[in-house]
Structure formats: C-alpha cells, structure tokens
Amino acid sequence: MTDSATPQDTAAPAGGPALPEEAHGPAVEETGPALGESAAAAPEDGERTALRARRRRAAVRWGAAVAVCALAGTGTALAVTAQERTDLPGLATPKDGRYTFPALTLPQLPSGRAVPKENTNRHAAPLRGLLLPVPVEAGGSPTASAAPAAGGRASASASTSPSPSAPAIESATPSGTPSVSGTPLAGGAEDRVACDAVAAAWSDPGVLRALLLQHACRDAAVREWTAADGTRTQIRLLSFGSRAEAWPLFDRLQTRGALKDAPALEHGDTTGWDAVPGVELAVRELSGAPSGTRVALLSAGDVTGVITMTNPKGVATAAFRQVVTLQSDLLA
Incomplete structure (x- = not known):
C-alpha cells in the first residue's frame, strides 16, 4: 500500500530536503x-x-x-x-628726622699702646677719634674717614681764646701745656676749647670749673654741626685719669645741672632706649614735645660726654636718640 503525502511534505521546498525548524x-x-x-x-x-x-x-x-x-x-x-x-x-x-652717618669705625691706637683689658674703664684711643662723625645731612661724607694718625697732633700757642680762622680743639695735658687735637672735618666745626669751656653753658660754671680742676681733666674734644632741618648738634667729650675722676662731673650735671639757655629742662625718661653696655646715660629735656633743646649726659669709664641738640622748631626724638646711641657705641 502506498503512503500518502502529508501536509508537511507538501510544504517542503523542491530543491532538497527540508531543514528542521x-x-x-x-x-x-x-x-x-x-x-x-x-x-x-x-x-x-x-x-x-x-x-x-x-x-x-x-x-x-x-x-x-x-x-x-x-x-x-x-x-x-x-x-x-x-x-x-x-x-x-x-x-x-617715613622720614622721622634721623640722619645718615658713615659706617662707624674705631680709631687706631697710638703706636706702642696695647688694647686695654676689659673692665679697665680706660680709653687708649685719641679722644677726637671717638667723636661721632658729621652726618650727610650736615655736609658730611657717607664714607668713613681714615683714623687719625697717632702723631698728628700739633702744638699751639698758650692762648685759650677761640680762633675762627683756625678752628681746633685745645686741651690741657697733664704737664699743663695746651695742645691742639685734630683738624676740622667737612660740614662740621671743631672749636678750640679748654676743658673748662663746657662749664660756660651751665648755670653754675664756678662749681664745674672747680670739679674739672680738682679731678684733673686731661683732654677735651668738640664736634658741632647744623643739619638741613635747622637742628644744631654739639658733642663734647672730656677725658680724665680714671672713671673715679670722671664720675663727679657727670653726677653733678645729671643731678643739679641746669643750662643757662634752657633752665626749665627736666629729667627725661630713658625707658625703651637702646642700652649700651658700659655707658651711663642721663637725659634732660622739656616734658612736653616737641622740645627745642635736648641734652644727653654720658659716662663711659674715664670719659664724660655732653650732647646738646637745639632747634626752635623742636628736636626730633628719633634724631636725638640716634645721635646719643651712636656716640655711646663709640665710647663703649
């Protein structure tokens, strides 16, 4: 018996066997x-x-x-x-009145003099070499000048009167013979003075002269200048044989001294100042600012210093402190 075709066989393509789904x-x-x-x-x-x-x-x-x-x-x-x-x-x-100084240098010691030992309170350098130089604002040089030679002291006549044509510093040596110390620098003045010339500016010159004579002031050096702002500065240094001989002058000026031109000066306060070891400091000025006159007194071993700064418009505090501190550094 012949099998009949199924619908699936009929649907298969004619080109070959049907592939499964x-x-x-x-x-x-x-x-x-x-x-x-x-x-x-x-x-x-x-x-x-x-x-x-x-x-x-x-x-x-x-x-x-x-x-x-x-x-x-x-x-x-x-x-x-x-x-x-x-x-x-x-x-x-800002400008506060301070000056421009050259670099500070200590003077050369005289030939044959050894450097003093510590705590001797003696200065072996020439007194003039310990003066503060003139600032640029007063015509000074911005560079430090060479230290004065040890033998650069010339003799002078015995006259104690100032000589405008030949300013110098005159002082009495231990032998009593006056001598000239140094020559004037550019912009400043060094007046010929005796040791007791410092007494003329104070109200008790007789007492001060007696102290200078009693304790044998040996030398005196002065430097003065007037800056462009009108402030006039005078620095006086007086040397003695020892600290014990120099102290009475400093003590008298700081306790009872009174300037003739400014008798109302009072004791100033030095709190906050730069302390310089080996230097005693006392200040005299008016209590109110600005003060037209300011005075600083220094005691450094065998040297007593007096710094006076005046200006009718008032002396700048910064300039005053600067000059006092730098001069103290040279003496320390």
Whole structure:
C-alpha cells in the first residue's frame, strides 16, 4: 500500500530536503547580535579617544598655567629681595628726622699702646677719634674717614681764646701745656676749647670749673654741626685719669645741672632706649614735645660726654636718640 503525502511534505521546498525548524532559528540569532556589537563598538572607541585627547589638552593647559605662576612668583621674589626695603613703593620708612652717618669705625691706637683689658674703664684711643662723625645731612661724607694718625697732633700757642680762622680743639695735658687735637672735618666745626669751656653753658660754671680742676681733666674734644632741618648738634667729650675722676662731673650735671639757655629742662625718661653696655646715660629735656633743646649726659669709664641738640622748631626724638646711641657705641 502506498503512503500518502502529508501536509508537511507538501510544504517542503523542491530543491532538497527540508531543514528542521531548529536550524533556522539559531542561524538568525547568531548573525543579528554580531552585527549589532560591531556597530556599537565603533562609537564607543571614538568617544574614548576624544576623552583621552581632551584630558591631555587639559593637562597641558594646567601644566602651562602652573609653570607661568611659578616663574612669575620667582621673578617677583627676586625683584623684591634684590632691592633695599626702603626703595620699594609702600615700604619706605617715613622720614622721622634721623640722619645718615658713615659706617662707624674705631680709631687706631697710638703706636706702642696695647688694647686695654676689659673692665679697665680706660680709653687708649685719641679722644677726637671717638667723636661721632658729621652726618650727610650736615655736609658730611657717607664714607668713613681714615683714623687719625697717632702723631698728628700739633702744638699751639698758650692762648685759650677761640680762633675762627683756625678752628681746633685745645686741651690741657697733664704737664699743663695746651695742645691742639685734630683738624676740622667737612660740614662740621671743631672749636678750640679748654676743658673748662663746657662749664660756660651751665648755670653754675664756678662749681664745674672747680670739679674739672680738682679731678684733673686731661683732654677735651668738640664736634658741632647744623643739619638741613635747622637742628644744631654739639658733642663734647672730656677725658680724665680714671672713671673715679670722671664720675663727679657727670653726677653733678645729671643731678643739679641746669643750662643757662634752657633752665626749665627736666629729667627725661630713658625707658625703651637702646642700652649700651658700659655707658651711663642721663637725659634732660622739656616734658612736653616737641622740645627745642635736648641734652644727653654720658659716662663711659674715664670719659664724660655732653650732647646738646637745639632747634626752635623742636628736636626730633628719633634724631636725638640716634645721635646719643651712636656716640655711646663709640665710647663703649
């Protein structure tokens, strides 16, 4: 008996045996996802490449910015530190009356004189060499002058009157023979004076002259100048044989001394001043500022110093302290 054809046999294609339904499904499924993945991978790779490029550009920009800032900061620091502080805009110290002095140098000791031992309270250097130099504002030189030679003292006549044509410093040596110490410097004046000339400025000259005679003042040196602001400064140094002989003059002036031209001067306060070891300091000035006259008294071993600064418009406090401190440094 012959088998009859089924509907499935009738539906099969004529070109060959019919493939199972399972064979068609997987073939379509394998082809579809493979094409989709390749299509999606291309945009993702492009985005990654663009992102990396953007990051590289950002890194380059930030690196350049940091380098520029570092170079600018370094250049600014070099420009600021290379200049003096007072030359920088906004940092310059306002003018307060202080002067411009040359570098302070100690004088040379006389030939054959050894450096004094500590705590001897004796000065071996020439008295004139211990005077504060003239500031630039009074015509002085900004550079330190050479120390005076030990043998540069010339003899003078016995006259004690000042000589305007040949200003010098006259003092009595232990033998009683007057001598001239030094020559005037540019911008300043060194007047010929005896040891007791300091007494003429005070209200009790007789007492002071007696002290100078009793304790044998050995030498006197004076330096004066008038600055551009009108302040007149006078520095007197008087040397004795020892600290014990120099102290009575200092003590008398600081306790009961009164200037003839400014009898109302009071004892000034030196709190906050720069202390100079080995130098006693006393100040006389008016209690109210500005004071037209200021006086400083110094005691440094065998030397007594008197500093007087006057100006009708008032003596600047900063200038007064500066002169006193620097002169004390030279005597210390």
